[in-house]
Amino acid sequence: MRAARMTIAMVFGSSTGTVLRRRGGVAAAVAALVVGVASCGGGGGSSTVADAPVNLIHSNPANAKTTITVGSKNFSEELILGEVYAQALKAAGYKVKTRLDLGSEKVALKAIQDGQISGYPEYTSTALGSFFHVPASQIPSNATQAYNEAKADLASEGIVAFPPTPFADANAVGTLASTARRLGLRDISDLTGKSRSLVLAGSPECRVRIDCLAGLEKSYGLRFKQFKPVAIGRRYAVLDNREASLSILFTSDAQLASLTKYTILTDDKALIPPGNAMFIASKNIVDRAGPDLGTTVAKVQGNLTLPVIQELNYRVDIGKQTPAAVAHQYLKALGYVQ
Numbered sequence: 391m392r393a394a395r396m397t398i399a400m401v402f403g404s405s406t407g408t409v410l411r412r413r414g415g416v417a418a419a420v421a422a423l424v425v426g427v428a429s430c431g432g433g434g435g436s437s438t439v440a441d442a443p444v445n446l447i448h449s450n451p452a453n454a455k456t457t458i459t460v461g462s463k464n465f466s467e468e469l470i471l472g473e474v475y476a477q478a479l480k481a482a483g484y485k486v487k488t489r490l491d492l493g494s495e496k497v498a499l500k501a502i503q504d505g506q507i508s509g510y511p512e513y514t515s516t517a518l519g520s521f522f523h524v525p526a527s528q529i530p531s532n533a534t535q536a537y538n539e540a541k542a543d544l545a546s547e548g549i550v551a552f553p554p555t556p557f558a559d560a561n562a563v564g565t566l567a568s569t570a571r572r573l574g575l576r577d578i579s580d581l582t583g584k585s586r587s588l589v590l591a592g593s594p595e596c597r598v599r600i601d602c603l604a605g606l607e608k609s610y611g612l613r614f615k616q617f618k619p620v621a622i623g624r625r626y627a628v629l630d631n632r633e634a635s636l637s638i639l640f641t642s643d644a645q646l647a648s649l650t651k652y653t654i655l656t657d658d659k660a661l662i663p664p665g666n667a668m669f670i671a672s673k674n675i676v677d678r679a680g681p682d683l684g685t686t687v688a689k690v691q692g693n694l695t696l697p698v699i700q701e702l703n704y705r706v707d708i709g710k711q712t713p714a715a716v717a718h719q720y721l722k723a724l725g726y727v728q
Contacts, residue, residue: 445725447686453483456679458671461507462490463498465622466706466713467559467642467667467699471511473717475669478690481727482682490713494595495520502549502672509671514540514554515663517670519600521547526600526609529663533558537668550676552687554666557642557696561601561662563590563655564639564646566629570653577658578610581636585612591634594619601662602638609661623707626652642696644704667691690726 458479462472472490480486489507492498495516501507514536518524522543530536533554541551563578570576573584581588596602597617606612618634626645628634629652639645641664645652669687676683698720705716721727 445689446728447478447481447689447726449481449483450682451483453680453682454485456675457485457487458508458675458679458683459487459489459506461488461492461498461501461510463492463495463510464490466703467640468511469713470699470702470706470717470720471667473714474690474694474720475509475511475687477714477717477721478686478726479683481721482686484679484683494593502670503547505672508675509669511667512551512670513559513665513667515560515601515665517544517551517668519663526605526661526663531660531663533664533666536663537666540668544670545673548673549670550673552669552671552684554668555691555694555699556666557694557699558664558666559640559642559699560664561599562639562641562646562657563606563636564629564652565636565655567651567653569629569635570655575653575655577656578606578612578661579658580655581610581612585614587615588635589616589618589633590614590636590638591618591620591625591628592638593622593625596638605661609659642699642703644700644707646700667694690721690724693724 460472460476460479462468469490472488476486476488489501492501492507492510495512498507498510498512499521502509514533515526515529517540518529518536519526522540524539530539537551537554544551563581565575574580575584590603590606592602596604596619598604600608603614603617614636618628620628620634620637625637625639626643629637639652639654641654646654669691671683702716702720705711705719706713718727
């Protein structure tokens with residue numbers, strides 16, 4: 391246990407104590423991951439992350455001739471993923487630029503098509519539903535199948551979809567636990583007959599997304615007193631401030647690691663498909679970049695499980711660290727960079 395605590399401190403720095411007190415389960419999961427990676431370094435049980443060069447990304451001088459512009463959409467998880475990919479590709483020797491200020495997925499896709507960015511992290515379910523208009527009910531729940539379908543559809547547009555992360559993220563209808571108890575809410579269907587007196591908050595594009603307001607209206611037959619468009623960063627604040635009774639949250643949110651304050655309503659009609667993150671990029675860039683692009687992406691996302699991404703999101707959303715700093719902590723802790 392002492393060795394595990396030392397590893398946690400080494401990974402998470404001075405704020406570890408606060409994180410452990412608030413979110414012991416997630417921190418413990420990340421600690422176990424780090425210890426497990428460390429023990430694979432070849433030196434036995436006393437190995438540390440620093441002793442595990444097997445994960446280290448080596449710079450290839452040949453990659454310096456290729457410039458890769460990494461983009462991301464404008465919420466914490468995307469910003470973190472964008473930084474993880476950008477910093478890793480830089481370590482691999484590529485010239486890397488970033489444009490981590492994009493809006494919706496359609497804006498990001500157009501940025502690839504227009505050559506403004508080389509690639510960005512997208513979600514399998516979002517790609518299928520938003521880009522190719524696959525109904526939510528027809529998006530596979532199997533991660534591999536969903537990826538294969540998204541990969542094939544994107545390839546027809548000249549875009550390469552690299553294999554996805556272990557973690558899956560999805561929209562979720564959330565509320566305060568106190569509100570759920572007061573209204574007797576467990577499933578989304580429990581909103582029937584109640585939604586007309588409730589305010590639902592979500593991102594502006596939620597109005598037309600099948601895994602958001604549009605789907606709730608069509609599949610569940612719900613009508614709300616008001617739909618309140620809010621910035622993604624305020625999805626919990628609107629609940630805390632009683633500006634809305636319901637809010638569209640993400641299943642990988644750090645705040646949901648402990649469901650004492652917030653409650654997620656069960657999607658009892660399976661409207662909202664899970665989505666694994668994948669790095670998608672212009673085929674022209676992929677061809678120029680060579681095999682190190684795909685190898686690097688696969689390497690650094692291999693340990694991005696749900697507990698780990700929740701921890702990284704926690705550091706940005708709750709700990710107020712920058713996405714760049716948190717991405718570097720992750721890469722260094724797992725031995726990808728020195």
